[in-house]
Amino acid sequence: MSRRLHLGLFFTGVGPQLIWSADNFAAHTHIDTFVQTARTLERGLFDAFFLGEGLRVRENRGRVHDLDVAGRPDAITQLAALAAETERIGLVATQNTTYNFPADLARRLASLDLVSGGRAGWNIVTTDNAWTGENFRYGGWLPHERRYERAAQFVAAAKELWAGRPARSHTDLVELDANPTLPPGPQGRPVLFQAGDSPGGRDLAARHADVVFSANTDFGQALAYAADLRARLVAYGRSPDAVRILPGAFVVLGDTPEDAAERNRWIEREQTNGPRAVAFLEQYWGKDLTGYDPDGPLPDIEPADGELDPSRGTISIEHRTGKAERIAAWRRLAEERNLSIRDLVVEVTPRHNGFVGTPGQIADEWARYLEAGAVDGFNLLPQLLPGTIEDVVDRLVPELQERGIYRTAYEGETLRENLGLS
Numbered sequence: 001m002s003r004r005l006h007l008g009l010f011f012t013g014v015g016p017q018l019i020w021s022a023d024n025f026a027a028h029t030h031i032d033t034f035v036q037t038a039r040t041l042e043r044g045l046f047d048a049f050f051l052g053e054g055l056r057v058r059e060n061r062g063r064v065h066d067l068d069v070a071g072r073p074d075a076i077t078q079l080a081a082l083a084a085e086t087e088r089i090g091l092v093a094t095q096n097t098t099y100n101f102p103a104d105l106a107r108r109l110a111s112l113d114l115v116s117g118g119r120a121g122w123n124i125v126t127t128d129n130a131w132t133g134e135n136f137r138y139g140g141w142l143p144h145e146r147r148y149e150r151a152a153q154f155v156a157a158a159k160e161l162w163a164g165r166p167a168r169s170h171t172d173l174v175e176l177d178a179n180p181t182l183p184p185g186p187q188g189r190p191v192l193f194q195a196g197d198s199p200g201g202r203d204l205a206a207r208h209a210d211v212v213f214s215a216n217t218d219f220g221q222a223l224a225y226a227a228d229l230r231a232r233l234v235a236y237g238r239s240p241d242a243v244r245i246l247p248g249a250f251v252v253l254g255d256t257p258e259d260a261a262e263r264n265r266w267i268e269r270e271q272t273n274g275p276r277a278v279a280f281l282e283q284y285w286g287k288d289l290t291g292y293d294p295d296g297p298l299p300d301i302e303p304a305d306g307e308l309d310p311s312r313g314t315i316s317i318e319h320r321t322g323k324a325e326r327i328a329a330w331r332r333l334a335e336e337r338n339l340s341i342r343d344l345v346v347e348v349t350p351r352h353n354g355f356v357g358t359p360g361q362i363a364d365e366w367a368r369y370l371e372a373g374a375v376d377g378f379n380l381l382p383q384l385l386p387g388t389i390e391d392v393v394d395r396l397v398p399e400l401q402e403r404g405i406y407r408t409a410y411e412g413e414t415l416r417e418n419l420g421l422s
Helices: 031-043 075-083 102-115 144-162 199-208 219-235 257-271 274-285 323-337 341-348 359-372 387-402
Strands: 006-011 048-051 090-096 120-125 167-170 175-178 191-194 248-253 354-357 377-380
Touching: 006 031, 031 048, 031 075, 031 387, 048 075, 048 120, 075 090, 075 102, 090 102, 090 191, 102 120, 102 144, 102 167, 102 175, 144 167, 144 175, 144 199, 191 199, 199 219, 219 359, 248 257, 248 359, 248 387, 257 341, 257 354, 274 323, 274 341, 323 341, 354 359, 359 387, 377 387
Parallel strands: 006 048, 006 377, 048 090, 090 120, 120 191, 248 354, 248 377
Antiparallel strands: 167 175
């Protein structure tokens, strides 16, 4: 095949994806963890290392959610350190357009691009959390689609500065008069990644992105998403092949299909351990449930009045209302299937789609996605560090190379070259 699969790894900033209970789990806040992760990915010829970032420590019922990551260094600072420890892999910082300022962020990202020799990327996010804005003097909460309006104006200003031109914007969302202060990096400007899947997010990607990090991993959904995005690209006067599509996905490998399935079941249970399961229900009940056994029945008390408190920042917009109906449905489900608290939370918690099987099975499946034009690759979500990425690099990558759909050496020195972008 003439097309080649591109791979990234998304090192999440928050959430239950990474399992901390494993004996050899690597510490989240230690620089050696990130150095070794990036070096392993580079050995596996990955395109990019994505570093997730949160702008406020997560909370549960008004207190720090101590089952989540805290103390993560600033993403751009950390990636600058990794630039000195790696040679080819792209270094992608998740940075927010709602709470940053265009000229400042454009300069910091341009600095990363220069010090890394043209390997910087920007994962553009808008952050749908009103509570995050409380960390900033000027607030910043915006309605959903208005966040994408600001993001589009923000990115357009950054691109002007990176092109060596003054940036001028005088709107109710972006007020800016700025001149460029740095020369372009070896790849011209940082590569732009975008992860929104709403109509506003897709339009932002079609106008500005080089790579999209979509949630559409199912084959049919991936095909539909790719067709929709390419139509939007054409509508904005861009080539339908101007953007690389990398859905987020987890991978679970086994020696046999049965072995992989059993391993996947273990991962699901470990990601939703007892304390996490109880904390999940506390968001909906609005009460202290720590006295309940996570392997016992659902709480027998009624939830507090009012809809969901978004302070933990992990509840999507559509799930912040209708609390009473959702709890009633969970009780019916738990009774019908004799589910414990933990069983129920495993059942109802949204989970990224993934690929479970032998290395050969997954390589064949990815070849099908690539040949159909459904994806250009995948952005992997690890469950165990370093185990997940070592498995992919040592067991799955050779299978991909054997099928001729994955590089055997980096094509260039910059992230843009390796992604095959103009």
